[in-house]
Amino acid sequence: QKEVEQNSGPLSVPEGAIASLNCTYSDRGSQSFFWYRQYSGKSPELIMSIYSNGDKEDGRFTAQLNKASQYVSLLIRDSQPSDSATYLCAVIWAYSGAGSYQLTFGKGTKLSVIP
Amino acid sequence: GAVVSQHPSWVICKSGTSVKIECRSLDFQATTMFWYRQFPKQSLMLMATSNEGSKATYEQGVEKDKFLINHASLTLSTLTVTSAHPEDSSFYICSATDSYEQYFGPGTRLTVT
Numbered sequence: 252q253k254e255v256e257q258n259s260g261p262l263s264v265p266e267g268a269i270a271s272l273n274c275t276y277s278d279r280g281s282q283s284f285f286w287y288r289q290y291s292g293k294s295p296e297l298i299m300s301i302y303s304n305g306d307k308e309d310g311r312f313t314a315q316l317n318k319a320s321q322y323v324s325l326l327i328r329d330s331q332p333s334d335s336a337t338y339l340c341a342v343i344w345a346y347s348g349a350g351s352y353q354l355t356f357g358k359g360t361k362l363s364v365i366p
Numbered sequence: 367g368a369v370v371s372q373h374p375s376w377v378i379c380k381s382g383t384s385v386k387i388e389c390r391s392l393d394f395q396a397t398t399m400f401w402y403r404q405f406p407k408q409s410l411m412l413m414a415t416s417n418e419g420s421k422a423t424y425e426q427g428v429e430k431d432k433f434l435i436n437h438a439s440l441t442l443s444t445l446t447v448t449s450a451h452p453e454d455s456s457f458y459i460c461s462a463t464d465s466y467e468q469y470f471g472p473g474t475r476l477t478v479t
Contacts, residue, residue, distance in 0.1 A: 272475070282468050285467070285468075287470075292457075293469040293473070294457075294459045294471060294472050294473040295410070295459075295470050296470070297368075297467060297468070297469060297470075300466070302466075337431055339409075339410070340469075343449060352463075352466060353400070353411075353412065353415060354400075354468055356409055356410050357409075358409045359409060
């Protein structure tokens with residue numbers, strides 16, 4: 252069974268620190284990886300996508316992918332209280348036809364940034 | 367870019383009635399739209415995958431006769447919850463994609479009394 256695993260948390264970090272969120276996946280053939288942020292009561296918001304091994308940076312966010320270890324992470328630098336949310340790791344490994352792909356989500360890690 | 371809207375944002379209905387939820391991609395043509403359901407403190411659960419002009423593909427355990435999906439155009443998909451019951455009360459979220467990245471609508475909170 253194809254799975255995406257995340258530590259459920261909560262992960263608490265002080266304001267200004269680096270938050271590190273981790274995700275492992277079971278299918279070595281997976282090619283596309285995403286991080287979504289979900290505030291309580293709201294829908295998920297795409298914040299990073301990564302397709303190749305290595306690091307990808309966007310502002311305060313850095314996604315890291317290691318396909319050999321089947322591991323993807325998200326680093327949030329200079330964490331702010333507004334970053335407090337649940338972070339969902341998502342992986343594409345199913346082709347659902349017509350050029351589209353299904354996402355499989357982890358259960359999410361709840362991040363709390365303490366002022 | 368990549369904006370997806372949903373309407374209504376919340377709805378209360380009586381048990382036994384039907385509710386229609388609309389999902390629109392506002393600034394791109396979505397080859398595929400997905401419908402999810404999320405119960406409190408739980409993860410997203412994919413209900414169905416919808417391609418324009420063809421029948422939706424439902425996930426195991428999702429009743430296709432209860433959750434009717436119509437994907438009439440590349441920018442509009444609708445989910446109709448038929449004969450709603452209190453256990454159908456949930457947060458329904460659509461997403462749309464034209465490639466690998468999925469963009470989510472703001473969600474519809476359904477309460478069945």
